[in-house]
Amino acid sequence: MxxxxxxxxxxxxxxSMAALxxxxxxxxxxxxxxxxxxxxxxxxxTISDQGFRMSQLVGIEDIYLQNSTELGGAAFVNKDLEVIGGSIDLKGLISANGWPPVSLFHQPYTDIAIRQKLHTSNVKILLEHEFVCLSDEDENIRGKFLNSKDNIEIEFSCKYLIGADGGSSNVRKQLEISQLDLEYNRDWIxxxxxxNGENRLGDKALQVCDKGRLATFIPSHLPFRRWEFLIHENEDKHTFLKDEKIQELISKWLKPDEYKIIRKAVYQFHSVVxxxxxxxxxxxxxxxxxQAPxxxxxxxxxxxxxxxxxCWKIALSIKNKLDTKLLDSFEVERIPHSKFVVENSAGIGELMEAYAEAKDPKEVSKDLVQKGYGSFILPNLTKGLFFGGTADASMHAGEIFPQPLLFKNNKIDKRMDKIFGKSFSLISDSTFTVDKETLNFLEQIDCKSIVLSEDYINDNSWLRSFLQTGVIYLVRPDRYVFGATNSEVSIQHLVEELRLRMNL
Ligand SMILES: Cc1cc2nc3c(=O)[nH]c(=O)nc-3n(C[C@H](O)[C@H](O)[C@H](O)COP(=O)(O)OP(=O)(O)OC[C@H]3O[C@@H](n4cnc5c(N)ncnc54)[C@H](O)[C@@H]3O)c2cc1C
Known part of the structure; x- marks a missing residue:
């Protein structure tokens, strides 16, 4: 047991997200x-539109909302902060997820509030305990923690273990999982x-392509601002933590009496998967x-x-005593997507270096520009738990289903993901029925059947683009589309394929 x-x-x-x-x-x-x-x-x-939507799943979106500001846009600039190569305006945009593409938050405020929420949940929390080792026994996992106050070892056993222990993960080491190094490894402060006073800096994130020193300016949630500066290989990292050095670095933007330094750290930015x-x-x-820069x-x-x-896959596996088929889809879906993020984050760094080196920004190779700018649009999922096992654009499989929204005076009044519930949902604009056997399975996985009214569809161009009359979408608990009905795929067919793919 x-x-x-x-x-x-x-x-x-x-x-914390997994625990909640x-x-x-x-x-x-x-x-x-x-x-x-x-x-x-x-x-x-920064928190993205999808980040906000994922936060809704555990009710922490208000924590972020109360401590964040929409990002106005982003640009690559030269050492004189003049735009080179183009810029992106984001102000006022709302994505299919129902949130602005990027918002800036103050992590000390949000992390504390999320930790408090965890303390009021049913999760058993053990702080100041270091994970030491694990062993697999039959289907179960056993392991040890070390209490860092008195060095007492505590043993634990569980069905599933999640290593969320950061870049130097001991869980990863214990599991003997190696990493692919995409070789962007640079020190930044x-x-x-x-x-101290009124903000007179803009609302765009700037990638400063200065050959003398690459830098990033982030217009954080006021009254905070952030800078990041590359430290060259021949420079002493420690001097960069001194106030005089920081004041010199920021002097292009502010005088020392205009701000207080509140946090500083030197990191080696890595790109590994x-x-x-x-x-x-x-x-x-x-x-x-x-890890991505x-x-x-x-x-x-x-x-x-x-x-x-x-987490929904683990929960469904526990509740229905499933074999590993459903869980197999986790890394199939997540490795390519997270690799895209790592590669393209490094791509922005490489594009900054290329712009800084070039006499004329137009000299920079199209590939680098594509990679640097392409990073702003995240890919859909490609393979995994989808109808036919592969994402299919004709049924939007592998894409995120838009969030239903209610508007008041042309502004979002309510975000209505909650109508989809915590499990799968069948969603259409028209009523539909299923046979008894299909219904039994849908009940077993707590799948909801939802007919979206015109109130939701008319004002939401994202939903309008998905919902053609009579099409029924099968949407997963993480809001990705599993598949949809069409002239060849009936609702029974769609649901049966899900059952087979989960081995239920
Ligand atoms: C300068 C900088 C800016 C960034 N900006 C952004 C941004 O704007 N937006 C964004 O999305 N991401 C950003 N990131 C990335 C983001 O901060 C990380 O991806 C994120 O913190 C990773 O969270 P995590 O929970 O996986 O790991 P961590 O935050 O590293 O948490 C790991 C936890 O595990 C604990 N732990 C470690 N080892 C053990 C052990 N043996 N036993 C028990 N506990 C252990 C640690 O104490 C820690 O609490 C940025 C990163 C950096 C460095």
Whole structure:
């Protein structure tokens, strides 16, 4: 008998998301972190539209909303901060997920609120305990934690283990999972400041392509601003943490009396992807599975995607005593997607270097420009738990189903994902029926049948583009489309294929 259904190692953003999700499915979870407090140094600052939508699954979207600002846009600029090669305006845009493409948040505020939410959940939390080792026994996992205060070892057993223990993941090492190094490894200093007075800096993120020193400016949630500067190989990292050096670096934007330095850290930005995200019943998610330089602002988002992709599959597997077929789809779906994020984040860094070196931005190779700018559009899922096993654009399989929205005075009044529930949903604009056998299966997986009224469809161009009369979509708990009916695929056929693919 296991102590817990799932043990999560690491309570950073990825582990916290996984813990809240599993708890929302009623799974018995132990979550362990070696630290007592949340991570204190400057890290994630942007949350994407999908990040907000994933947050809705566990009710933390308001935590982000109350502590964030929409990003106005992004541009590559030269050393004089003049735009080169084009810029992107994002202000006022709403994606199919029903949120602005990118928002900027202050992580110390959000992480504390999320940790508090975890403490009020049913998740058993063990802080100041370090994961030491694990062993597989039959189908179960056993392992040890070390209490860092008194060095006492604690043993645990569980059905599933999730390693969300960051870039130097011991879980990954214990599972002997190697990594693919995409070879962007550079030292950067990251600085957060609090403005003393009114903000007079713009609302666009700037990639500063200065041959003397590459830099990034992020117009964080006010009163905060962020800068990142490349440290050259021949330079001493430690001097960059001194206030005088930081003031010199920021002098292009602000005078020292205009701000307070609140956080600073030197990081080596990596670009690595683990070759597997799973071994048996143990999984790795977040930075344990992939690390990207932060230029795309998608590292934590990738960790959230891992958690969201994995947790409903674990919950369904536990509740229905499934074999591993459903869980097999986790790494099939997540490895290519997270590799895209890592490659294209590094691509932005490489494009900055190329722009900085070029006499004329037009000299820069089209491939690099494509990679640098292409990163702003994330791919759909390609292979995995979809009708036919492969994403099919003709039925939107592998794409995210748009969020239903209610508008008031041309503004979003309510985001209505909750009508889809926590499990699968069949969604159409017209009423539909299923036979008894199909209905029994749908009830077993808590699938909801939803007919979206015109109130939802008329004002939502995203939904209009999906919902042609009579088409029925089968949408997964993570809001990705499994498949849709058409002249050759009936609703029975669609649902039966899901049952077979899950071995249920
Ligand atoms: C400068 C910078 C800026 C960034 N900006 C963005 C951004 O704007 N948007 C974005 O989406 N991403 C961004 N990222 C990436 C993002 O911060 C990371 O992807 C994210 O923090 C990863 O979360 P995680 O939970 O997977 O890992 P971590 O945040 O590293 O958490 C791992 C947790 O595991 C614990 N742990 C480690 N080892 C053990 C052990 N043996 N036993 C128990 N516990 C253990 C740690 O204490 C920690 O709490 C940025 C990163 C950097 C460096």
């Amino acid at each position: 296991n102590d817990f259904d799932v043990v999560i190692v690491g309570l950073g953003p990825s582990g 999700l599993l708890d929302s499915y009623g799974i018995k979870v132990l979550a362990v972190d070696k630290e007592k407090d949340i991570y204190p140094l400057p890290r994630a600052v 990251v600085i957060d400041v609090e403005l 683990a070759k597997n995200f799973r071994k048996g019943n143990a999984f790795i998610i977040g930075d344990a599975a992939h 932060p230029f795309m602002g998608e590292g934590m988002m990738s960790g959230y995607r891992d958690a969201v992709n994995l």
